[in-house]
Every structure is written in C-alpha cells, then in structure tokens.
Amino acid sequence: MFAGFFCAVKRNFPPPRSFFSVTDKQRAPDDWTVVQAVLAGKPGAFQTLVRRYERQVANIIYLSLGNREDVEDLSQEVFLRLYQSLPRLNPQRSLFSWIYRITANLCIDEIRRRKIKRILSLEFLIDEGRSLAEMGGRVHAPDRILEDQERRHAIVQALQNLPADHRITIVLREYEDLSYEEIADALQISVPAVKSRLFRARERLRALLEPHLRGGS
Amino acid sequence: MKHIPKQELHGFHDGRLSAEREREIVLHISSCNACRMESEDLARIRSWILSAGDVRPHSSFAGDAETRAYDTEQLEGQWLGIEKVAARTVLVLSVLVAALTAFSMIASPPASASVDAVLNDDRQDSTVVQFMVEHEISRDEALVAAVTKQE
Ligand SMILES: [Zn+2]
DSSP states (O other): OOOOOOOOOOOTTTTTTTHHHHHHHHHHHHHHHHHHHHHHTTHHHHHHHHHHHHHHHHHHHHHHHSSSHHHOOOOHHHHHHHHHGGGGOOOOSHHHHHHHHHHHHHHHHHHHHHHHHHHOOOOOOOOHHHHHHHHHHHTTTTOOOOOOHHHHHHHHHHHHSSOOHHHHHHHHIIIOOOOOOHHHHTTOOOHHHHHHHHHHHHHHHHHHHHHHHHHOO | OOOOOHHHHHHHHHOOHHHHHHHHHHHHHHHHHHHHHHHHHHHHHHHHHHHOOOOOOOOOOHHHHHHHHHHHHHHHHHHHHHHHHHHHHHHHHHHHHHHHHHHHHHHHGGGGGGGHHHHHHHHHHHHHHHHHHHHHHHHHHHHHHHHHHHO
C-alpha cells in the first residue's frame, strides 16, 4: 500500500552513525528540550523528534522484518507509541533508548505474529524452500563475486533466519552501533545476555553467509 | 599456535578488550590465517548489515507522524466522551435490571414449587421426559417424581 513511500538509498548512502557517536549525556538534553515543546503542544515539535530518529527506526524494522512494504506502517506505529508515552517518560533517562525499546518490542511481536501466521498458512514451507534454494545456488558458485545489491539481499535473508531476539540484538549492535550496555537497556536484558545473543547471532550468520564470505570481498 | 578464543574475537571486534589484549590479538592475527579470517568475517558481516540498512523515510514521513499523533489524541478525547456516556447508560440500566429482578422475586414465589409451574416450564418439562424415559413410567408418574425431586 505504501510501496514507494520509503525509498532505497543509493549504495553509498552514509549510515547514521555520526548521530550516535556523541555520548548519551550530550544528546539527552536536546531530545528532552524537544519533548518539552511537544508536551507544550508546539506545532512541529514532534516532527523534529521523528526526523531525528526516523531513519534508524525504519532500518531496524527493515533489517528485522526483511521487507520494505511494512516499514512505513510499523514506523508510524513506533512514533505513535512514542508520542503516547511521552508524558510518562523519565527525563533522567535517554530518549533514544526508549525509542529503541519501542521499536524492538514492536519488531519482536511482529516477527512472532508473522511466524505464527506463516505456520498456520503453511506458506513457510514455500518460503524456506525458496531461500534455501537461493543460498544453495550460491554454494555452487563460490567464486562468483557478488554485487552489492545481491549481498544486501543475502544478509537481509540471513538475518531472517535468526530468532527474533537475536536478530534485533545484532541489528542494534551492527547497524545502530549501540554498546552492549545500551542494547541491554533497550531490550531490558543483562549485558551477558547481550553478549551471548551477539555471539550466537554472528556465528549463525557466518555459517549462513559462508558462500558469500568465501566468495567475495 | 594457540588460537584466539571465539568469544574473545567477538569482544575484540566490539572493542571490549583492554588495550594490552587488543595488541596481542592484532599481533596474533597478523600471523594466523584462521583467526584473521574469522575476524574479517565479523567485520564483513557488520559492513554488509550497515550497507543493507538503506531505507530512508520519505520527506513527509515526520509530518505525517505528527498529524497522526495529534489526530489520534483528539480522536481518543472524543472517544473518552462517548465512553463516559456509554458507561453511565450501562450503570443506569444495570440498576434498573437489578431492581426489576428483585421486585419479581418478591412479587411471585420461585416457579419450582408447584405442578403447574413444572407443566409450564419447558426446561422442567424436559426433566419430566427424562424421568419417563429413564424409569419407563407414565407422564403423570414422571411429573410427580420431578416435582418431588425439586421439593
Ligand atoms: Zn589463530
């Protein structure tokens, strides 16, 4: 329905890392100043906040769910939940970790909901078969140098083979560059749990992407 | 040569090790193919995930989000009004129903007390039929049995 609303960026699009290179304390006052404006009903204030995090939220959702079609609806849902929760938030804490928590919970719920739906409709048999066939095709061509687009597709597919909580953990680490502590805070788990999820997620990805890792740059 | 434990390679990849240990690992990697390959795999996976996250919201997304948020709030306010009216109506109706029930209990005794009541009540009639079938007795006998049982 919203196809085309979200657009893929050219391959050299810079990831939003710079925003997260500042420390928590440095970024927190800015966010909370904006939140105050939102709570005071200032027009445009909420979109300032949305603009600040929309790309991160959209990509966490995309990487976690593996398709672009639902990114906009789910992103809207994240920001709606954020908006509704603003009056109850503690200004001592970082807003971004709250946004990640909402996004992560939504993704995990959505992944589980879809899994149940797929199992019920037995579609998963077809899907699994298709993705395995795609993987298999590459196993037989290890010397093939993969194009960027193909590789991006492969990594997104591989991510979909991880359990929901592992998937969101590795996306927050590798894409958002969050520290173990920040991930633990966003997902409400311990730092050792983050470490263990990351370890297992990466080892699984390594196994799934073996042909790509050995075949190309 | 003793390889770097996998967990430690992941820690190295995430910058979680001491400067001292990092130096040792860099040194080891420079001369160990297996560990270097593992380390490079981790770096590649990271860079692929980074490049895969290429979705950029449309320029009107933030404005839409704000409109939707404000609209929902207004809608909820309206619903809250409707809900209040609905809640009051339900309360008034409940009180009315309770009062009517109490009145009917006082005005007429419980229906199970007489043979007439048994005859007039379908459910109790089915009890009579059950008695007839179970005990192979006439309708009148069953009626007496059903009423006796109820009393
Ligand atoms: Zn080694």
